Amino acid sequence: MAAQSKIKASELIGPDDDAVELAKRHLVQPWPYAGSVGNEARALIGEGDGIYITDATGKRLIDGPAGMWCINVGHRREELARVMYDQAMALSYNTPWYTMNAPSAELARRIADAAPGDLSHTFFTTGGSSAVETALRFMQFHNNVRGRPEKKLILSRGGAYHGSTYLSASLNGRPRDRDWMDGADELVVKLSSPDPFRRPKEMSIAAFTDFLVDQFRDTVARVGAERIGAFVGEPVQASGGVVVPPDGYLKRIREICRENDILYVSDEVVTGFGRLGHVFASGDVFGIDPDMITFAKGVTSGYFPLGGVIISERLLEELRRSNHPDALFGHGLTYTSHPIGCAVALKNLDLLEEGVLAHTREIAPYFQARLKTLEELPLVGEVRGVGLMACVECVADRESKDALQLDKDVGKRIDAHCHELGLLVRPLINMCVMSPPLIITKEQVDDMVAILREGISRTMDDLRKEGVWRG
Incomplete structure (x- = not known):
């Protein structure tokens, strides 16, 4: 099993470029748009380890959504x-x-x-x-x-x-x-x-x-x-x-x-x-x-x-x-x-009962407090959450809380910047959802929040340059 954990994804499923082309020709993705259904390739993930995943380019990313709210004890658990x-x-x-x-x-x-x-x-x-x-x-x-x-x-x-x-x-x-x-x-x-x-x-x-x-x-x-x-x-x-x-x-x-x-x-x-x-x-x-x-x-x-x-x-x-x-x-x-x-x-x-649950209860207040600091950014209307799940909601202005004036893909814009910086987030129109593996440490929380702050800041710059938002 120890040797198996070192096998790369490309050795199991073929070269990354083959996977992309095969997906475009044969794979129907969840929640597709009619204009691209059956002709779409999404970000290819090859490996996971702890709270991290690695994309097709070899970039190591914090798995902010824990897959889809689910990789609670982390990737690559040999047990x-x-x-x-x-x-x-x-x-x-x-x-x-x-x-x-x-x-x-x-x-x-x-x-x-x-x-x-x-x-x-x-x-x-x-x-x-x-x-x-x-x-x-x-x-x-x-x-x-x-x-x-x-x-x-x-x-x-x-x-x-x-x-x-x-x-x-x-x-x-x-x-x-x-x-x-x-x-x-x-x-x-x-x-x-x-x-x-x-x-x-x-x-x-x-x-x-x-x-x-x-x-x-x-x-x-x-x-x-x-x-x-x-x-x-x-x-x-x-x-x-x-x-x-x-x-x-x-x-x-x-x-x-x-x-x-x-x-x-x-x-x-x-x-x-x-x-x-x-x-x-x-x-x-x-x-x-x-x-x-x-x-x-x-x-x-x-x-x-x-x-x-x-x-x-x-x-x-x-x-x-x-x-x-x-x-x-x-x-x-x-x-x-x-x-x-x-x-x-x-x-x-x-695994949960032997320590992961206790760790989650211990680190959750730190996780929530560190994310809450992102409300300092003018694009952020609210940061909310409980436990190890949180949402950063972006608004055109805090007075009206209007999200419709923003580019509808502002969450995707933030995700793209964060991906480049080493973090995968879950974009939901004007929101970014974070629900990392429960084994995350305080140092890794700091890394996650720092990247998210920079990703939001870069998105604000983009929106200002395009005249979409004055913030």
Whole structure:
């Protein structure tokens, strides 16, 4: 294994230029534009090590997004590679329809031990989208069995991102996610984003929180609790720009759901498995006990596709007590409870609990404080975050908080400069998202912030020269 870790990517997949040309001829990338679909090559990454990745030119970059919020314990962890090999040699796959494997049972127990409230059973999926889809299909099944076929509507929020399957994508609240895509709009009711930065100018945080809660309560009354099956919400809206809700907001929403028999689904695909310093953030950070929690990404630190939904014991007991014992939850995936994925997740959980979680809680205040210094730059409207996830939001001016007057690709401009300087960021229109591997050190945080500061400064110079921004 030690020798294997030194093999270069080009030795495994061919020369870099071949990969670029093959991608243009044969690979359809995620989220492509019609004008370039099927004829596009993106930045080629060859290797990873710790918090760093290396691009096709050999440039070493800090992996600012940790892949896609997921490389929590860092790249090139031999412990995880060894587990993948050992499990594949022992049992590479078993059908979940009529057999089972030991790693999935043990992982389900470990997850139940870490989950809040009475969340006790896990259905494993292949990723976050399928986890959210499973939670929603379970809600539908649960209400059908209980004789409430009309209780199926789903409450979601502006700024939300919940997946790319048809039903999970229908919950998404970012306009560009749905501009050209269809969805199950008849099943979804949208609420406002809990983004304090975008609240009305004269409104206090307390008043904004009351507005959000009143809107939720009024929506339930208007639509009818007897028609609403679930509320799905991220504890922190990740792809919406790391929107951290006001204090107490989630607890108050949870109570309204409980009072109206609406299932509360906490989407922890990003916040779970260490991003906020705990295995799950719902209970330990926000003090709520959902009816279901969805997870993915950090459960294996991105080393193997795995996700899942944790389900309340109460919900399962209600099904077992129903008058329809033969009702079939006709839902499953070929790779449900995959033995390799579950084995990797178990070792990943060991790594988290043996020090990574504690390190995250220790370094998070430093990470947030250092990034906050970027608000000194006139292009930056706000730096916000929690744990090891943060967003730098750029605005044309701080008074109006207007982002539309800026070049819509300002995030990409910053990313391009940072790439040249040694940092990969996640650009989101006028925002840059940072969620580095949890093993990052204070010195590496300093490096990351210094590069980001220079990248933003160069972007300001570009915008001024082009007359796009006067700042």
